[in-house]
Amino acid sequence: MTSGTTPSATPSRAKVSRRGLIGGGAAAAGVAGAFAAGRWATPEEHAVTAVHASSYPFCGEQQAGIVTPVQDRLHFVALDVTTDDRDELIDLLRRWTDAAARMTRGASAGPVGPVEGSALLPPDDTGEAIGLSASGLTITFGFGPGVFLDADGNDRFGLADRRPAALEPLPHFAADALDPRRTGGDLCIQACADDPQVAVHAIRNLVRIGFGTTAVRWSQLGFGRTSTTSNAQTTPRNLFGFKDGTHNVKLEETADLADHVWVGAGDDAAADWLVGGSYLVTRRINMTIEVWDRQPLGDQELFVGRTKDSGAPLTGGGEFTKPDFAQQVGDQPVIPVDAHVRVVHPDQHGGIRMLRRGYNFVDGSNDIGGLEAGLFFIGYVRDPRTHFIPIQRAMAAQDALMEYLKFTGQALFAVPPGVREGEYVGQALFAS
């Protein structure tokens, strides 16, 4: 069973939720008692309005937030580990696991909520999500190269012999303009939810738990998903105005997930702890929106290889019709040789696929008054050497869209498999 694929209004979630804190009156003593006992109010202690929202279990065979139907909003953070102490790192992962399990079911980040017995201590939870539902929150953790060997080549945590061979820093791609302040990281946390305040709350509280052990390297918010991971979802649009992610790997395609997304048992003998996990690639892709907007519709469609309206390939049919790359008009292909859909199509790359769950972003205005905007690419792949780097190389070399893109950040993480009850995330990595 793959976890995190089926939204479920869990009984505890639907009846308790963060709303357990709201209200008062007759139930106030019960609520106070719950907090004094280090937990949120139970239904018996506090009758609350049922929340119309879904939640995803944190535990499962795979981490939630990969094949989970893509939520609308993202807060992603990359952190550096500031300790050299293996036990401190393990302790952090334990505390993160506990907090993530709590928050994904709609509870506070820690056992002591914002309202508790003693006012003399800071609450475990920062409080801004009180009254909000779980909002489909998923929290997904990954390990960057620096956990295995730091920048000076030191094996801080005794993990060097377990480093996955594929977890090399990504190569330089043509036209990259990476900002070191938006690149790399020892650890990552991806929080997705249908309410941005819930995603922000999750990252903020996890970062807070890591204070003294980790430091934020960079973070990124996203406001509109740019792919689907379930056949139940409709295809969204990116900031070029085109449908994006039409041929994404979906949770219903279990065979392709096994072939292209999940790390297999024989993939890497040194990294057996990663079996059932995946690799997460991020690329911050700025779009030169204002220039794009001045291109004629026909040119935009030739760059992409699809129509703007329906998303159908220029060779006809509907959104999900396979492009006919051989079709010609005169002696020219209908879908140009540099059209995005052709350059990155699985047919050009031995049939490989990836699972994308990126987001649109707008981070205000840039220095010349344009939108600081684009697509924060997130791809999950079985092996970045076969499933990402070749496609990115082809795109950098040939893709007509490159004229309207600028790559300003990137990172690669190994995403361990799901967490079983009582374990912490990544536990197999630290097993002796």
Next chain:
Amino acid sequence: MTSGTTPSATPSRAKVSRRGLIGGGAAAAGVAGAFAAGRWATPEEHAVTAVHASSYPFCGEQQAGIVTPVQDRLHFVALDVTTDDRDELIDLLRRWTDAAARMTRGASAGPVGPVEGSALLPPDDTGEAIGLSASGLTITFGFGPGVFLDADGNDRFGLADRRPAALEPLPHFAADALDPRRTGGDLCIQACADDPQVAVHAIRNLVRIGFGTTAVRWSQLGFGRTSTTSNAQTTPRNLFGFKDGTHNVKLEETADLADHVWVGAGDDAAADWLVGGSYLVTRRINMTIEVWDRQPLGDQELFVGRTKDSGAPLTGGGEFTKPDFAQQVGDQPVIPVDAHVRVVHPDQHGGIRMLRRGYNFVDGSNDIGGLEAGLFFIGYVRDPRTHFIPIQRAMAAQDALMEYLKFTGQALFAVPPGVREGEYVGQALFAS
């Protein structure tokens, strides 16, 4: 009648919407015909799924987006006018009015949608909102001081004698650390919607229409409202984790709106064009989140003067109970003299109130790995000299919260009254 206060699924909206572009099949010819004719499909041309969303009319006595029940998301932009030609400015306002009226009812920004007869021209609309509902979009325009007298004191548009006396650049407040790149502006556009992609689409297309006449000075996205403007809404929380905007002026309080928000007929003889409008103050308020999160709950509540859980004043009752500033414990007031609720309370300022519709923001991480986050304050007042500056001065001088705040941007705009059918926004300002 005040416009923009009542959500209504207008017939054209509910049946057509941007979804009119999606799908195809039997209706495809009709849709294509509509685009060839430079408009969106009608219900007869394209049967579509009804959209569960509300829309607000653009025209009305006041501009929508002030008393309109606060939507969940914001995109705000401040622009400088780059022309000295009065007719060009008027033409821009006409085109903005037309586009805003279209987009707020869920249509494209211009008569030629992303799919049109000729592929040789850029579409009038950038396309990323195709398939999304109107999402409660409101678009609100304002005029900054530079429209009346530019930085060099020139009366570029012949409007100097119509400048409202209250439209002076705001004074320096203690502890301000304003970034010039986040301050001021000749014009502003506030787009609020329940879907951020819809708000971003609106600003992007309006900025695009202004290309060559205006340049973006700064912009700000917000993801969680921090106030309510209707008794039908529950009070949200800011990033300190506290309820915010409990005692905001609500659309139901028409007498207080007339007294404190709308410019009155006798307020300013030179600026009769502004009667029925308002002044819009923005302040970008960074919160030092990480320091705040280390404060004990009891201290946080003393700084605010309210409980974190229910939002009730520390002197008891519920969220909407009036604070008892005289109540003491021993010889000390229960609500300290520097508690935020006391410092800014109408009782301290002659009973004046303001209408706030600010938003939480998180713009990634700052230079030291903290959250670049806080509250983007938006306040609508009848006169900033009486209704904003004294309160901000008191806050800067006395408020315990100031230790956790940094003011990084600000602006002031005169917001003209609503637009009548056939007029353009601000038309009375240019009447001879």
